[in-house]
Amino acid sequence: MDWLERELKGALSREEPPADFAARVLRRASQPVRPVYRWPRWLAAAAAVIVLAGAGLEYRQYRGEMAKEQVMQAFRIASVKVNRIQSAVEGVGK
Amino acid sequence: MTALCGTCFSLSRRAKLACLLVCFAPLASAQQFQFNFDRLAAKASDTVEVSLDGSTLQFAAKFLDSKDPDQDKVRKLIAGLTGIYVRSFEFQKAGEWTAADLEGIRSQLKTSEWAKIVSVKSNEGETDEIYLRKENGKLTGVAVIAAEPKELTVVNIVGPIDLDSLAELGGHFGIPKMDTPKKDTGKQK
Numbered sequence: 001m002d003w004l005e006r007e008l009k010g011a012l013s014r015e016e017p018p019a020d021f022a023a024r025v026l027r028r029a030s031q032p033v034r035p036v037y038r039w040p041r042w043l044a045a046a047a048a049v050i051v052l053a054g055a056g057l058e059y060r061q062y063r064g065e066m067a068k069e070q071v072m073q074a075f076r077i078a079s080v081k082v083n084r085i086q087s088a089v090e091g092v093g094k
Numbered sequence: 095m096t097a098l099c100g101t102c103f104s105l106s107r108r109a110k111l112a113c114l115l116v117c118f119a120p121l122a123s124a125q126q127f128q129f130n131f132d133r134l135a136a137k138a139s140d141t142v143e144v145s146l147d148g149s150t151l152q153f154a155a156k157f158l159d160s161k162d163p164d165q166d167k168v169r170k171l172i173a174g175l176t177g178i179y180v181r182s183f184e185f186q187k188a189g190e191w192t193a194a195d196l197e198g199i200r201s202q203l204k205t206s207e208w209a210k211i212v213s214v215k216s217n218e219g220e221t222d223e224i225y226l227r228k229e230n231g232k233l234t235g236v237a238v239i240a241a242e243p244k245e246l247t248v249v250n251i252v253g254p255i256d257l258d259s260l261a262e263l264g265g266h267f268g269i270p271k272m273d274t275p276k277k278d279t280g281k282q283k
Contacts, residue, residue, distance in 0.1 A: 061157075063153075064153060064154065064156060064157035065157060067146070067150050067151075067153055067154035067157065068154045068157040068158055068165075070144050070146055070150075070154070071146060071151060071154040071155075071158070071168060071172065071178070072164070072165070072168060073142065073144055073180075074144040074146065074178045074180045074249075075168050075171065075172075075178075075260075075263060077142060077144075077180050077182050077247060077249065078178070078180065078238060078249045078251065078260060079260050079261060079262075079263035079264035080264040081222070081238050081240040081247055081249065081264075082224065082238060082257060082260050082261045082264060083260075083261040083262070083263075083264025084222070084240070084264070085212055085214055085222040085224055085238070085240070085261075086212075086257070086258075086261040088214045088216070088222065089212055089214060
C-alpha cells in the first residue's frame with residue numbers, strides 16, 4: 001500500500017498557486033458577465049397569442065363547416081320532400 | 095340577455111321565474127311546434143336530426159360557397175330564416191310509426207296561424223302535408239310532414255321561404271327533379 005499512499009500524498013499535496021493567480025482572478029472578476037440569452041417576455045406572449053388565435057380560427061372554421069353540412073343536409077331533405085309533394089300535386093292535374 | 099339575467103339574482107322567486115321566461119323565450123319560440131320522436135328514434139335504422147337556430151344559420155351562410163350552385167341557392171334561401179328543424183327516420187320495415195305519432199304535431203298545426211296548403215295521399219301509403227304559418231299576412235314559417243311506410247320526415251322552416259325555390263333545389267342534390275307536365279291553368283295547390 002505504500003505506493004498508493006505515495007500516489008495520494010503526491011496528488012493531494014498542498015501546492016502554492018502561481019504568482020499571478022490572484023491578479024488573474026481579480027481581472028476576470030472585473031470583466032462584465034456575459035448575459036445568458038433569454039427570449040423576451042413580449043415575444044413569448046405574442047407567440048402564445050398567435051397560437052391561440054390560430055387555434056381559435058381553426059375551431060371557428062371547423063364549426064362553420066359543421067354548420068354548413070347540417071344546413072345542406074336539412075335543405076337536402078326538405079327540398080326533396082317539397083319537390084316530391086309539388087310534383088305529386090302537379091301530377092294530379094295531368 | 096346576460097345583463098338582464100344578472101339582475102335576476104336580486105329578485106323574488108316569482109320575479110326570477112318571470113325573468114327566466116323572458117330570458118329564454120327566444121330560445122323556446124325558435125321552433126314553431128314541438129316534436130318528440132324519441133320513441134321512433136329508438137326504432138329507426140337511420141335517423142337525421144337537425145336543429146339550427148337563426149344565428150347558426152347565418153354563421154353557416156358565411157361558409158357556403160357562392161361558386162357552388164347548390165350552396166349558392168341555399169345561401170339565398172336562408173337569408174331571412176331564423177331556424178330550420180328536421181327530423182327524419184328510416185325504418186327497416188313498415189308499420190314502425192303510427193298516425194298517433196303525428197297527431198301531436200297535427201294538433202299544434204291546427205291553430206289559426208297555420209294553414210294546410212297541400213295534403214297528398216297515395217295508394218302506396220304515403221301521406222304528405224305542407225302547412226304555412228302566417229302572421230299579420232306575412233309568411234313566417236313552413237311545416238312539412240312526409241310520411242311513407244318506411245320513412246317519416248318532419249320539417250319546420252322558421253321564416254319566410256319561397257317553396258318553389260326550395261322544391262327546385264330538390265332537383266339539384268343529385269336527385270333528378272320529378273318534373274311533370276304543368277297544366278295550362280297553373281299549379282293546383
